[in-house]
Amino acid sequence: MFDARPPDPATRIAGAPPVLGVPALSIRGLVKRFGEKVAVSGIDLDVPAGSFYGLVGPNGAGKTTTLSMATGLLRPDAGHLSILGVDVWSDPTAAKRLVGVLSDGIALFDRLSGEQLVTYHGLLNGMDRETVRTRTRDLLDLLDLTEAGGKLVVDYSAGMTKKIALATALVHAPRLLVLDEPFESVDPVSAANIRDILHGYVEGGGTVIVSSHAMDLVQRMCDHVAVIASGRVLASGTVDEVRQGHDLEDVFVDLVGGRHHSKGPEWLRTS
Numbered sequence: 225m226f227d228a229r230p231p232d233p234a235t236r237i238a239g240a241p242p243v244l245g246v247p248a249l250s251i252r253g254l255v256k257r258f259g260e261k262v263a264v265s266g267i268d269l270d271v272p273a274g275s276f277y278g279l280v281g282p283n284g285a286g287k288t289t290t291l292s293m294a295t296g297l298l299r300p301d302a303g304h305l306s307i308l309g310v311d312v313w314s315d316p317t318a319a320k321r322l323v324g325v326l327s328d329g330i331a332l333f334d335r336l337s338g339e340q341l342v343t344y345h346g347l348l349n350g351m352d353r354e355t356v357r358t359r360t361r362d363l364l365d366l367l368d369l370t371e372a373g374g375k376l377v378v379d380y381s382a383g384m385t386k387k388i389a390l391a392t393a394l395v396h397a398p399r400l401l402v403l404d405e406p407f408e409s410v411d412p413v414s415a416a417n418i419r420d421i422l423h424g425y426v427e428g429g430g431t432v433i434v435s436s437h438a439m440d441l442v443q444r445m446c447d448h449v450a451v452i453a454s455g456r457v458l459a460s461g462t463v464d465e466v467r468q469g470h471d472l473e474d475v476f477v478d479l480v481g482g483r484h485h486s487k488g489p490e491w492l493r494t495s
């Protein structure tokens with residue numbers, strides 16, 4: 225049935241509906257080296273369209289490097305990446321239009337106010353002023369930033385900066401959202417609000433990929449997960465397939481290893 229209500233900026237998905245069976249993100253043979261260091265060592269992964277996909281792995285596993293290559297921010301040494309069938313590196317303009325990115329790697333123009341920053345991102349994506357104005361207002365409201373909308377982003381707290389960066393990722397209603405640690409520094413109420421927005425976005429046909437160290441959150445929030453370590457995929461599938469009835473955190477620790485089971489050196493104990 226046709227719904228004549230104006231679309232919510234967080235749930236409206238731009239462009240045509242996804243082609244059946246085409247993954248939101250497809251990664252084949254992805255490799256990235258930094259000098260001697262092999263950060264990503266031949267990753268193959270399909271992220272189904274319409275999924276809420278968690279990417280987990282220990283520090284230095286290669287998550288940010290993988291997501292940076294997937295979103296056109298970092299050129300791979302080898303491999304192929306496509307977003308909804310569009311090759312990221314041979315057709316970067318079309319691919320970037322399909323994706324919204326929240327990454328620590330992206331510098332924000334923090335001498336703008338929050339409102340100006342979101343507006344700027346909307347206009348950069350070719351949207352008309354009126355739509356940008358409406359969506360900016362909606363997003364500031366959704367993320368509890370209306371009062372701070374006129375303040376310079378450089379003066380925002382870490383959590384507020386995260387939220388305004390999320391607004392810039394959402395303003396063009398992308399088909400795929402790639403969020404690197406979106407809940408870091410965000411207070412619990414805002415985090416719950418953001419989770420609601422993301423679930424609404426997925427229900428509306430969007431796909432979310434979220435990297436996180438919070439295993440309980442990934443277990444509760446995501447329907448799919450990939451565990452990455454040393455630049456390789458150790459396990460991937462639905463959350464239930466990967467955790468096999470156990471806590472995701474226990475499965476993660478088993479897969480990744482590295483527990484020391486030590487209470488630290490003697491000199492740290494005061495009594």
Ligand SMILES: Nc1ncnc2c1ncn2[C@@H]1O[C@H](COP(=O)(O)OP(=O)(O)OP(=O)(O)O)[C@@H](O)[C@H]1O
Pocket residue numbers: 258261262263281282283284285286287288289290
């Ligand atoms: N620009 C760079 N130059 C050199 N080495 C890099 C660079 N970026 C990442 N690396 C290295 O690549 C490896 C993977 O880093 P990456 O940031 O992708 O890991 P991560 O899984 O996101 O880690 P974390 O959970 O700690 O954020 C690490 O060993 C890191 O030191």
